[in-house]
Amino acid sequence: MRFILMFLFVFSFTLSNSVIAQSPQYSEKTSTPGYHVKKTKILVLATQHLRQLRDDYSPVLLDSLVSVLETYNPNIIGIEVESGTQFAAMEQRHRIYESRLGNDHLKYGKKAQEALNISWSKAHAVADSLLNNVQSTQEVEDSTRLELVNYLIASYRLYTAALQWSYISEEQRNNQSVIPKDTAELLELYINYPAANEILSIGHRLAHNLGHQRLYPIDYHLEKDLYNSVVSPTISEELASSTLQNASYLQKIDHLIEQGIKDSTLFPLYQFMNSPAYVKQDKKIQWRNTFLETEEFNKVLRQRLALWEVRNLGIAANIRKASAHKPGGRVLVIIGGSHKAFLDSYFKEMMGVEVVHLSDITKN
Incomplete structure (x- = not known):
């Protein structure tokens, strides 16, 4: 009996040493031995609100910054604006959030909803579906992007709509009949950086340079x-x-x-x-x-x-x-x-x- 117990002890000790020897080594980059964690990098870029520059603004002022950010090569670009979902929630309680609702997102979004005869929730669902298709497709037809732009506007996602608009050929943009003239003119202003606006001057510009298909609204104003x-x-x-x-x-x-x-x-x-x-x-x-x-x-x-x-x-x-x-x-x-x-x-x-x-x- 003593022999059997001694044999089991030696066998278990040998096996445990073998397992330890074969286990992955501890990495200083992780907190748990044997596991590698590829962390999500988050760079919060503090900016002055550039609207204060007014007539002094020029895209050249941001050339060096955008060039440096391109080397970071972000997968996701977050911008300081409410999401379409948040705008829709505020719209349901219009009296309480009235000061946040007088903007282009709702103004042009409402027009798009009426033209499409669609609710915000339906437009949001269609825009998500089309956006997923565009993100997984190598070559996207201008007609597909025009349809996507229309539904993005109807779901209160004006900046991503402008990004998609920027990928449509200039000839097609000038000759299309899907987007109303005044809305198209606004999108043209957006993609040509006419005003001091860090969302467009940095976020949209960088996203376009890197070939992104969307911008991510991250602001929060429900408080x-x-x-x-x-x-x-x-x-x-x-x-x-x-x-x-x-x-x-x-x-x-x-x-x-x-x-x-x-x-x-x-x-x-x-x-x-x-x-x-x-x-x-x-x-x-x-x-x-x-x-x-x-x-x-x-x-x-x-x-x-x-x-x-x-x-x-x-x-x-x-x-x-x-x-x-x-x-x-x-x-x-x-x-x-x-x-x-x-x-x-x-x-x-x-x-x-x-x-x-x-x-x-x-x-x-």
Whole structure:
């Protein structure tokens, strides 16, 4: 009996050593021995809202930035606009979200729905089906893209519609009869970057250069039901004594914009806005000092801070959902600079995600 027990012990010890020897080795890139995790890279690109440039804007100002972003070669490009689904949800509660609904997405979307005699939900389903077909097809006929553009507009996805429009030959765009003239004129304006708009000037331009078939709306504004009723009416008065506008890091942004216009490049502006120094100062001065660490407890400012975090959590969820289309891929999100500190901190806590910064890709 003792011999049998000794034999079993030796056999089990030998077998366990054999298994250990044959097991994959631990990789420092993973947290679990023997498993390799290809993480999804997420680069949140902090941007100034370029509409402030107005007549000073030129596509040349962004040439260097777009060139660098092309080397990152994102699979997914997120833009700061609500999704068609979110617009439709807001539309159902029109009175509450009225301030968010007076835009081109709904204006031209409604016209397309009427022309097609279709509801938003049906247009959304058809657009998804057509978009999936286009994404899986090497050669796409102009007629197919025109049909897709029509349904994208009807489902409140104007920027992806503009991207599809940009792939249609100019001759076909000029001679088509599917898209109404005024809508076609708007799409032409979009694809030719006539205005200072980072969604078009960076997001659409990069997506077209890389041959993407869609842009991913990632913004979140459903917190505006509470914001509009309890915060918005008094927030300006509560912030009247704030010294935020005199903050040195914001003054530096103004200087970099002025210098960038003179030098015909805004790349130094983007380097600064995506640096640890800017992110740290913006979160501390604009949010912590202004809304949280006040001399006396201020209900309105605390409500504003809470709803700002709600919005950022919603944005983070939308980005993570978009990333599910390309697990292990590269995501680029173009968004106002004040969101970056919050989004980066959320993504650092997520499984299978690696936070990437602009400085990381300029080093490569």
